[in-house]
Amino acid sequence: MVLALEIRELQKVDEWKMAFPVMKQLRTHLTLEEFVNLVKEMQPQGYRLFALFDEGEVVAVTGVAQQLNLYYGKNMYVYDLVTDEAGRSKGYGEALLSYIHELARGLGCGKVALTSGLQRVDAHRFYEEKMGYERKSYAFVREL
Incomplete structure (x- = not known):
């Protein structure tokens, strides 16, 4: 069976809403309204949302x-990457992140960077073993 995979940039509110159930699995603290409002606010800063579709x-x-x-030069930063829980280990994350690698290359970026929560051990294994990422730093946050 051939899978009908497609990757598209989501540019409209209705498309963002369609992606929210998957994004919610990573960003569990967000409501749909908060998600839509944040994407709107982040767009002028260059934030772009992409989805991988399987059979629509x-x-x-x-x-x-x-x-x-100063530390990476021109780079593509991955703020969010999540595969629907029911579709994990099917190559979706690899396909979507590989697409981002090509997009970044085409835009003249020399690196793709991301951070990942300490608790996401399976994601770290994916980034390092499957996708060839190197663990370079720690990220620090202070609540205000």
């Missing part, structure tokens, strides 16, 4: 933005 259903979602900084 959203099975993986990523949010990225092109950045420029």
Whole structure:
């Protein structure tokens, strides 16, 4: 059986809403309204939302933005990457992240960077063993 996989950039509110059930699995603290409002606010900063569809259903979602900084130069930052729980280990995350690698290359980025919560051990294994990422730093946060 050939799978009908498609990756699309989600640019409209209705498309974001369609992706929310998958994104909610990563960003459990967000309501639909908060999610839509944040995506709207982040767009002027370069945030872009992409989804991988299998047979017309959203099975993986990523949010990225092109950045420029002193330590990585021109890079693509992955803010969010999540595969629907029911579709994990089917290659969806790999396909979507590989797409982002090509998008970044095409935009002249030299690196793709991301952070991942300490508790996400399976995700770390995926990034390092499957996708060739190196663990380079710790991220620190202070609540205000």
